[in-house]
Amino acid sequence: MTQTPKNSRAEREINDNLKRAYDDVIQQPVPDRFTDLLAQLKQAEAEKAPQNARGDNADQ
Amino acid sequence: MQTSDPRDELVEHLGAMRAFAMSLTRNSALADDMVQDALVKAWTKIDTFQPGTNLRAWLFTILRNTYYSHHRKARREVSDTDGAFSDQLAQKPDHDGRLQMRDFNTAFAELNDEQREALVLVGAEGFSYEEAAETCGVAVGTIKSRVNRARARLAELMELNEDEALEMTDSVTTGIVSAQKNVA
Numbered sequence A: 001m002t003q004t005p006k007n008s009r010a011e012r013e014i015n016d017n018l019k020r021a022y023d024d025v026i027q028q029p030v031p032d033r034f035t036d037l038l039a040q041l042k043q044a045e046a047e048k049a050p051q052n053a054r055g056d057n058a059d060q
Numbered sequence B: 001m002q003t004s005d006p007r008d009e010l011v012e013h014l015g016a017m018r019a020f021a022m023s024l025t026r027n028s029a030l031a032d033d034m035v036q037d038a039l040v041k042a043w044t045k046i047d048t049f050q051p052g053t054n055l056r057a058w059l060f061t062i063l064r065n066t067y068y069s070h071h072r073k074a075r076r077e078v079s080d081t082d083g084a085f086s087d088q089l090a091q092k093p094d095h096d097g098r099l100q101m102r103d104f105n106t107a108f109a110e111l112n113d114e115q116r117e118a119l120v121l122v123g124a125e126g127f128s129y130e131e132a133a134e135t136c137g138v139a140v141g142t143i144k145s146r147v148n149r150a151r152a153r154l155a156e157l158m159e160l161n162e163d164e165a166l167e168m169t170d171s172v173t174t175g176i177v178s179a180q181k182n183v184a
Helices: A009-026 A032-048 B006-025 B028-044 B055-077 B087-091 B098-110 B113-124 B129-136 B140-157 B162-167 B170-183
Strands: none
Touching: A009 B006, A009 B098, A009 B113, A009 B140, A032 B006, A032 B028, B006 B028, B006 B055, B006 B113, B028 B055, B055 B113, B055 B129, B098 B140, B113 B129, B113 B140, B129 B140
């Protein structure tokens, strides 16, 4: 395996670029389709669950 | 009795899921389709998640499975990568190190899928080699080797030559970096 020093310039630049690219996507606002999807899945789950004691689940 | 449902935590991982998907597909439409599929799978298969273990690693395992079983093929049929991990970055005005970033994205695109995911998991997401190995279903040594090869290949493509680096003093390096910023 390589014996490259951990703090080499190349490694540093690669890590910086990589983190910047990754963080840039992470920091984008999450599209509504995903929060909507999670809400739909949750609702479907609540409707099929047998113990709907509270009766406050959203009606279709 | 159920005190907490890990599915309630899915929302906290959406950003990271998109970033990981983006790093694999380098196309935002495909990446988001992939995240959508993975979310549905995660929701329906939550029983296979062991509470107390790394939820994000588990989600990434699902994501990469959807990529390799389906989206990688779609990826080949899409000619445009909207950068990456690239175009949003290039479009950002006056982004520090913009020139350098474009080079990085070009180089990043040259890596194969296995190298790319290993590098992202370890280098960007901060997974341990063990977590990355588990996520990818390979040995720890395989992950280490992929990460090393990915870094070596990127350095080669970005012409970040180790020999050059050794010859440079810090002041010379600083001078070159600021010169590049002026050009950009």
